[in-house]
Structure formats: structure tokens, C-alpha cells
Amino acid sequence: xxxxxxxxxxYERYVLNNEDGFVDEFRRRIRDFGxxxxxxxxxxxxxxxxxxxxxxxxxxLLHGGAHKLNNALGQVLLAKYMGxxxxxxxxxxxxxxxxxxxxxxxxxxxxxxYMGERDINRQRPNVFRxxxxxxxxxxxxxxxxxxxxxxxxxxxxxATNVEDTHYVIGSVVGPHPFPRxxxxxxxxxxxxxxxxxRERTGALPDSVVACAGGGSNTMGAFHEFVGDxxxxxxxVEAGGSSLAVDTDEGVAPNSASLSxxxxxxxxxxxxxxxxxxxxxxxxxxxxxxxxxxxxxxxELAYLVDEGRVTPVTVDDDAAxxxxxxxxxxxxxxxxxxxxHAFGYLHxxxxxxxxxxxxxxxxxxxxxxxxxxxxxxxxxxxxxxxMSMFEGGL
Amino acid sequence: xxxxxDAAFADGPAFVPYLAVGDPxxxxxxxxxxALAAGGADxxxxxxxxxxxxxxxxxxxxAVVRALEAGMTPTRFFEFVEELxxxxxLVCMTYYNLVYxxxxxxxxxxxxxxxxxxxxxxxxxxxxxxxxxxxxxxxxDEFGLDLVSIVAPTTGADRLEKLVDVSSGxxxxxxxxxxxxxxxxxxxxxxETLARLDGVDLPKAVGFGISSGEQAATVVEAGADGVIVGxxxxxxxxxxxxxxxxxxxxxxxxxxxxxxLKRGALxxxxxxxxxxxxxxx
Ligand SMILES: Cc1ncc(COP(=O)(O)O)c(C=O)c1O
Numbered sequence: 001x002x003x004x005x006x007x008x009x010x011y012e013r014y015v016l017n018n019e020d021g022f023v024d025e026f027r028r029r030i031r032d033f034g035x036x037x038x039x040x041x042x043x044x045x046x047x048x049x050x051x052x053x054x055x056x057x058x059x060x061l062l063h064g065g066a067h068k069l070n071n072a073l074g075q076v077l078l079a080k081y082m083g084x085x086x087x088x089x090x091x092x093x094x095x096x097x098x099x100x101x102x103x104x105x106x107x108x109x110x111x112x113x114y115m116g117e118r119d120i121n122r123q124r125p126n127v128f129r130x131x132x133x134x135x136x137x138x139x140x141x142x143x144x145x146x147x148x149x150x151x152x153x154x155x156x157x158x159a160t161n162v163e164d165t166h167y168v169i170g171s172v173v174g175p176h177p178f179p180r181x182x183x184x185x186x187x188x189x190x191x192x193x194x195x196x197x198r199e200r201t202g203a204l205p206d207s208v209v210a211c212a213g214g215g216s217n218t219m220g221a222f223h224e225f226v227g228d229x230x231x232x233x234x235x236v237e238a239g240g241s242s243l244a245v246d247t248d249e250g251v252a253p254n255s256a257s258l259s260x261x262x263x264x265x266x267x268x269x270x271x272x273x274x275x276x277x278x279x280x281x282x283x284x285x286x287x288x289x290x291x292x293x294x295x296x297x298x299e300l301a302y303l304v305d306e307g308r309v310t311p312v313t314v315d316d317d318a319a320x321x322x323x324x325x326x327x328x329x330x331x332x333x334x335x336x337x338x339x340h341a342f343g344y345l346h347x348x349x350x351x352x353x354x355x356x357x358x359x360x361x362x363x364x365x366x367x368x369x370x371x372x373x374x375x376x377x378x379x380x381x382x383x384x385x386m387s388m389f390e391g392g393l
Numbered sequence: 394x395x396x397x398x399d400a401a402f403a404d405g406p407a408f409v410p411y412l413a414v415g416d417p418x419x420x421x422x423x424x425x426x427x428a429l430a431a432g433g434a435d436x437x438x439x440x441x442x443x444x445x446x447x448x449x450x451x452x453x454x455x456a457v458v459r460a461l462e463a464g465m466t467p468t469r470f471f472e473f474v475e476e477l478x479x480x481x482x483l484v485c486m487t488y489y490n491l492v493y494x495x496x497x498x499x500x501x502x503x504x505x506x507x508x509x510x511x512x513x514x515x516x517x518x519x520x521x522x523x524x525x526x527x528x529x530x531x532x533x534d535e536f537g538l539d540l541v542s543i544v545a546p547t548t549g550a551d552r553l554e555k556l557v558d559v560s561s562g563x564x565x566x567x568x569x570x571x572x573x574x575x576x577x578x579x580x581x582x583x584x585e586t587l588a589r590l591d592g593v594d595l596p597k598a599v600g601f602g603i604s605s606g607e608q609a610a611t612v613v614e615a616g617a618d619g620v621i622v623g624x625x626x627x628x629x630x631x632x633x634x635x636x637x638x639x640x641x642x643x644x645x646x647x648x649x650x651x652x653x654l655k656r657g658a659l660x661x662x663x664x665x666x667x668x669x670x671x672x673x674x
């Protein structure tokens with residue numbers, strides 16, 4: 001808890017009040033090192049296919065290949081301002097771990113990343129990238145070896161080493177001030193998108209669509225639009241193989257906590273959770289390891305309760321189709337997390353209005369092996385013949 | 394507030410062991426807790442297993458997994474407490490989501506009511522910050538139970554005040570930063586932390602890393618009013634389970650270590666010269 005107070009104080013001073021020019025330095029580095037602003041691209045073929053103006057916010061073009069760098073760079077820099085000497089992080093898809101490893105290397109800080117053993121096996125390219133950038137990757141074997149166990153393990157490390165260590169949490173989750181702070185670092189997505197779409201079309205979009213795991217790219221894309229009542233905000237969750245939750249077995253074949261979860265307390269936040277009737281957290285599932293978390297950001301859960309954000313779900317099959325469709329039709333290979341947003345667009349294009357902005361939260365290079373495996377497992381109508389790749393790249 | 398816990402700290406240092414309830418199974422676990430009482434426990438902390446035990450190190454994490462796999466639930470936990478044949482106050486150690494969801498899923502009151510009925514005297518909820526403890530504190534007051542808070546070596550003065558405000562029974566003083574787990578040496582910071590708590594009018598029980606009678610003696614000599622021992626006892630349960638030992642044999646080992654720890658606490662008390670200020674004798 002003292003760590004939380006220290007962090008809250010630092011967040012207020014540096015991030016909210018720009019003490020010592022923190023925000024200026026962040027903006028400069030996220031531009032020069034990160035590659036901001038990212039483009040807002042009109043997706044011509046999808047627009048034609050769906051008879052709707054589809055704009056893509058290209059966070060996949062951010063350094064590292066996902067929106068995660070906005071937050072990772074912000075927090076590693078903050079750690080530096082706080083005088084911390086060591087960075088730790090957890091990662092699911094490895095995308096946040098990679099972004100943190102890059103930010104730590106960029107700012108000259110030692111970094112250790114906790115990652116579920118199962119996710120290490122699913123996301124080898126990112127494990128490699130973290131190591132190349134000089135980070136240590138520590139496997140977490142407790143539970144099912146995915147993101148929630150990695151978060152618990154990182155919190156344990158932090159509790160032990162708080163005096164010299166900063167925990168770069170990977171999404172808008174965890175105890176205050178993390179959810180707000182991470183949102184602030186990610187809000188640059190929606191800030192740019194709002195300006196860019198007005199420049200292009202002279203108006204606000206009818207909807208903004210983003211996938212939601214913990215909800216950081218979601219909150220980042222939505223935040224600037226929350227006050228614009230005319231803009232629908234759609235959070236696309238991983239419907240997995242089914243929306244049913246088997247509370248006896250303690251497993252959910254999805255990770256749709258906004259859509260199917262109930263209120264509870266996990267990792268220091270009160271939010272919507274996948275849990276059984278006793279309050280034990282159940283195992284979640286998604287083809288995309290970055291969405292595979294039993295909780296979700298508390299502010300996002302709040303905006304859903306308020307009716308401002310609409311949660312929707314897309315199952316594994318539709319996400320894999322979305323992965324192939326965006327690749328074929330727009331020449332953009334999306335992360336499997338991002339592919340959920342395109343699965344939604346495909347199934348519900350008449351519900352997004354005349355102009356929609358879709359957040360391309362990350363690129364799919366990390367997922368190529370998973371895509372081969374998941375495509376082989378099911379009947380994907382729009383997949384190319386991938387048989388020569390069976391067994392991996 | 395629970396008179397039973399007050400009484401347990403009233404004369405001499407208290408020995409406060411912890412076990413995860415239902416580890417490795419319900420029946421053995423009953424005997425293990427009874428063995429701790431037989432070995433001289435003054436208060437027993439009963440861990441109600443939660444799927445995400447973020448304050449625990451590997452030893453207790455594994456115990457929690459064993460207990461959950463063997464079917465432990467909040468409902469079974471309360472039955473367990475009712476079935477226990479021990480004459481010491483029992484403190485339920487668990488995580489807030491289980492407290493919050495019990496009954497109507499609308500707050501802590503149903504859980505506290507059921508705990509009181511089962512014979513629980515207090516709670517330790519490591520993931521509940523003082524700022525959010527109001528509803529649980531209120532329910533505890535209504536049913537006469539204690540809410541024990543954890544004080545870390547890094548807890549500052551402002552924070553300490555908030556903690557003390559919502560606490561009763563005793564303070565759980567972390568001997569070192571981090572998570573639970575036995576260690577070979579007791580940190581020097583224990584004495585410092587205890588010194589900072591001098592003015593606080595609650596018994597201070599020190600835990601995290603204590604595994605031997607000698608360590609128990611050290612912390613009591615440093616001014617602790619009690620010693621909390623978890624992982625070292627859970628290790629005995631784990632080892633017995635892995636080796637396929639009888640519950641009888643494991644219970645005996647637990648009782649032996651409990652005696653050693655209790656004796657250590659008493660020895661440490663005897664070594665205090667002069668008795669540090671602010672500790673009640
Ligand atoms: C590309 C991408 N999109 C989305 C997510 C989900 O995280 P969040 O919901 O916090 O944006 C991840 C997580 O790793 C990711 O890598």
C-alpha cells in the first residue's frame with residue numbers, strides 16, 4: 001500500500017501537473033522514439049464491402065507494433081522521474097512485455113517481465129524480442145499460466161521490492177492510480193483520432209470500435225469521445241468458444257467479463273469479473289492471449305454500467321476470419337486481439353453508423369504461428385491454403 | 394470486538410499459527426488445526442482459500458491450490474469451523490472478493506454474520522485497503538468480531554493512523570517486505586517497525602518468515618506481543634502429503650513444531666531486560 005501512495009503522488013505531480021516537464025518529455029519521446037502520431041487511414045475496400053466509411057486508427061504502426069508502447073513508455077519514464085532503479089511488468093500476449101522491454105532499453109533501466117508459461121509457448125516471437133532488448137523473462141507456472149497469474153506474480157515481486165522497483169502494469173487494471181494513469185497515457189489514441197477524423201470528414205464519427213481485454217486500447221480510443229454523446233462506443237470482447245460459464249468447473253470458455261461477468265474485487269480493483277458464485281475467479285479463454293483475462297478495467301466497467309459504452313462479443317471463429325479478412329482486403333495483418341474488432345464489423349456493420357473508427361490495436365506478426373494453428377483447427381471460409389505451414393513457420 | 398482475542402494476548406506472548414483450511418483435504422486439515430491447538434496456539438489463523446492469493450509466496454499458494462482442488466469453499470469452510478474441536482479464538486484469513494460475494498453478493502455483512510455464527514472471532518483480509526474497509530468494519534462491529542490489519546515496514550505515519558482506525562484485535566506486523574514464506578533470518582527491520590508502533594494501543598503480532606523457536610524468541614525479545622507462523626507449518630503439511638505420510642504422523646510433527654515456537658516466544662519474553670516501553674505485561 002505505501003507503494004500505491006507513492007505512485008499516486010508521483011502520478012499527480014508528474015502526469016497531471018507536468019512537474020519537471022514530465023509530460024513534455026513523454027510527448028517528445030512518444031513522437032521521436034514511438035512514431036506518433038499514428039495515421040488514421042480510410043479502409044477503402046472494407047468501406048465498400050460494408051457500405052460504411054471505415055477508418056482505421058493505426059496503432060499497429062506504433063513502435064513495437066501495438067498501442068502498448070504509449071503506456072509502457074509513460075510508466076518507465078515516470079519510474080525514472082521517481083528515482084526507481086528497476087522495472088517489472090507482466091505480459092499476456094507478450095506485447096506489453098515487449099513494449100516495456102523496449103522502453104526500458106530506451107531509457108536505460110533493467111527490466112524483468114513475468115509471463116505465464118502457457119503464454120510463453122503461444123507467443124515465442126515476443127519472448128525473443130523482450131530478451132533481445134535486454135529484459136529477463138520469468139515464466140509463471142501457477143494456475144493455468146496465463147495473464148492473471150502473471151499479474152499476481154508481478155504484484156508479489158512489487159510487494160517485495162517496492163523500494164527500488166516500479167511495476168509497469170499492462171492495462172487499465174489493478175489498484176488506483178493505475179487504471180486512470182494508464183488511460184491517460186493511452187488517451188493520445190483517441191485525442192489524435194478525434195482530430196484526424198474531423199479533419200478528414202469535418203465531423204465526429206458515428207462510432208468508435210475497439211477490442212477489450214483489460215481495456216487499455218479501448219479506454220485510450222474512447223476517452224476523448226466520452227463527452228460526445230452522438231458517438232457510439234463499442235467494446236469488443238473475446239467471446240471465445242461460447243459465452244457460457246461453467247461455475248462448477250471454474251472455467252469460462254470466453255474472456256467477456258463486461259458481457260458475462262459480475263461485480264467483484266480482483267487485483268486491487270472493484271470491477272466486472274469472471275467468477276463463480278463463491279467469488280473464486282474462473283479461468284478465462286480466448287484465441288488471443290492478450291484478451292485472456294478474467295477481469296477488465298474498472299472505468300470501462302463503470303462506463304458500461306452507465307450505458308455510455310456498449311459491450312459486444314465476437315467468438316474465436318469470427319476473430320480468426322477477421323484476421324484473414326483484414327490481411328487480404330487491406331494488407332494489414334492484425335493482432336488476434338485486434339481481429340476481434342474486425343470480426344464485429346463484419347457481423348454488425350449495419351450497427352456502426354455511416355462513419356466508424358476502428359482501433360487497430362496491434363499488428364499480427366506475433367500471432368503468425370497461432371494463426372496457422374487456429375486456422376487448421378476450424379473451417380475458416382476466407383482462409384488461404386495454409387497446409388504447407390502446418391507445424392509452424 | 395472479540396473478548397477471546399483480547400484474552401489471548403493478555404498474559405504473555407501469543408503464538409499464532411496459520412494453516413490453509415482444507416489442505417490437503419478436509420479431514421486431515423481438521424486434525425492439523427487441532428494439533429496446533431494442542432501444541433499451544435493462542436489464536437489460530439485459518440486460511441480460507443482464494444483462487445488469486447496475491448499476498449502469499451509459493452508455499453501457501455500451493456496449499457491453496459491443494460485445498461481448492463480438494464473442494465474447499467466458503468460454505469465448507471464454515472462447516473469446518475463448526476466441526477473443529479479447539480478452544481482458542483479463530484481468525485479467518487482470506488481475500489475480499491470471497492467476503493464480498495458471500496450470500497447476496499452485495500457486501501460483507503452476510504459473510505460476517507455466518508462467520509460469527511460458526512465461531513470465528515476476527516478477520517485478516519490482506520487485499521482490503523483501509524480506505525475500503527468501512528463496510529467490513531461496520532459488519533464486524535455489529536457481530537462483535539475483530540478486523541486485523543497488516544502493517545508493512547514501509548507503512549508511513551499517515552497510513553498507519555488510517556489502519557489503526559479500522560483495526561481491532563491485533564496488528565499483523567510484517568517482519569519484512571514481500572509475501573509470505575519461511576526464511577532463515579528475521580529482518581532487522583522488525584525492531585524498527587515495532588518501535589514505530591510503540592504508541593499504538595493494540596497487540597502487535599509479527600509474521601512473515603518465522604520458522605523456528607529461535608526466530609520466535611528474537612521477535613518477542615524485540616518487543617512483539619505475538620508471533621505468526623504460516624509457511625513453516627504449511628511446509629510440514631506439504632511434505633507429509635508428498636511423502637504419503639499418515640495424517641496422524643503429520644499432525645504430530647505440527648504439534649512438535651508448534652510447541653517449539655510457543656516455547657521460543659516464551660523464552661524471548663523472558664529475555665526482555667528491561668521490558669520495552671509500551672508493551673503490556
Ligand atoms: C494488440 C493488442 N490489442 C489488445 C490487447 C488487449 O489489451 P487492452 O484491452 O488493454 O488493450 C493486447 C494485449 O496484449 C494487444 O497486444
